[in-house]
Amino acid sequence: MNKRAAPGTISSAFRVFDLSLGEMLWSRRTIFMGLVVGVPVVLAAIIRLFTALGAPSWRINRIAIDGPTMFGLMIWMFFRLIVPVLGVFYGTALIADEVEDKTITYLFTRPIPRGAVVLGKYLAYLACSVFVVLPSVVLVWLLVVPINGSLASTFVDMAKDLMLLTVGLAIYGAVFAFVGTAIKRPLLVGLIFVIGWEPTALLLPGYLKHFTVAYYLQGLVPQAMPNDSAVSLVQSIVREIPSLPESVIWMGVMEIGFLWLAARLVTRKEYVLEQ
Numbered sequence: 001m002n003k004r005a006a007p008g009t010i011s012s013a014f015r016v017f018d019l020s021l022g023e024m025l026w027s028r029r030t031i032f033m034g035l036v037v038g039v040p041v042v043l044a045a046i047i048r049l050f051t052a053l054g055a056p057s058w059r060i061n062r063i064a065i066d067g068p069t070m071f072g073l074m075i076w077m078f079f080r081l082i083v084p085v086l087g088v089f090y091g092t093a094l095i096a097d098e099v100e101d102k103t104i105t106y107l108f109t110r111p112i113p114r115g116a117v118v119l120g121k122y123l124a125y126l127a128c129s130v131f132v133v134l135p136s137v138v139l140v141w142l143l144v145v146p147i148n149g150s151l152a153s154t155f156v157d158m159a160k161d162l163m164l165l166t167v168g169l170a171i172y173g174a175v176f177a178f179v180g181t182a183i184k185r186p187l188l189v190g191l192i193f194v195i196g197w198e199p200t201a202l203l204l205p206g207y208l209k210h211f212t213v214a215y216y217l218q219g220l221v222p223q224a225m226p227n228d229s230a231v232s233l234v235q236s237i238v239r240e241i242p243s244l245p246e247s248v249i250w251m252g253v254m255e256i257g258f259l260w261l262a263a264r265l266v267t268r269k270e271y272v273l274e275q
Contacts, residue, residue, distance in 0.1 A: 009119070012112035016120025017127075024128040029089055033129075036085075037136040040078040044143035051147050067147035068154045074140055075161050079133065083165055084198070084213070086129050087172025088190035092180035094121040095266060096187075115263030122177050122259060129169045134162055164220050167251065171213050174255045178262040181269070213254065219247030 024030055047070070065073070095118065098104040107117050141158045145151055172194075179186045179193075201208040202215060209215040219242040242250070 009116045012116035013120040017123045020124035041139045044140040048143045067145040067149035070144045083168040084194035090125040091173040091176025092186040096180045114267040118263045174258040178258040181262045181265045216247040
């Protein structure tokens with residue numbers, strides 16, 4: 001009698017994805033991050049309300065700020081900070097949480113490749129984080145852009161921002177999926193990377209910025225900022241950005257490379273659970 005063939009990596013990954021997605025969507029981590037991305041939405045609603053009540057035009061350094069520019073500011077100041085943090089919170093937990101909860105052995109006793117566990121949980125993270133982040137971006141766009149602006153004329157730019165944020169979620173998730181498998185307590189390391197290392201490396205001259213994810217994300221769709229503003233001053237300091245082909249190549253290398261490293265490490269690692 002022939003033994004039933006073990007499922008392949010791709011089919012196994014989708015089984016893990018199906019199992020993990022529901023757990024992630026209703027986890028405390030997702031509820032918390034939903035509250036975080038809700039902050040820009042609340043702020044956008046307050047701005048829209050004040051404008052409707054006849055508040056004077058918003059200004060930075062005596063320059064009037066219209067709705068599309070305000071949306072660009074909020075993308076830069078809020079969502080480009082939220083995306084790396086989401087990558088840290090979710091990515092580092094893909095395997096680390098299973099180890100901490102002592103459920104990793106149950107996953108590995110199933111007749112599926114270990115690498116498929118990493119891939120399936122990563123895909124679940126990506127779907128969950130996109131579900132949390134992108135709707136809040138669209139709500140902010142709907143609220144603030146009509147302030148002296150047009151939704152129709154900014155739709156393409158908004159779509160580009162959604163693409164940029166999705167790519168950022170994918171890259172940061174892959175990087176921290178590897179960190180979560182390589183380091184016992186990865187959350188602190190991840191937060192130091194996105195809050196400390198990346199901003200510092202981007203400001204320093206030289207090649208240190210090449211060892212950040214944010215540097216290559218800037219090469220995709222740089223969001224326009226108002227002239228003579230505090231944010232444009234920050235942008236001018238980090239104005240050196242890679243070309244689009246260079247960004248695409250290196251982000252592809254990071255995406256595939258870190259996921260492969262995470263899967264390989266999980267496949268080879270012996271997990272001894274503490275009692």
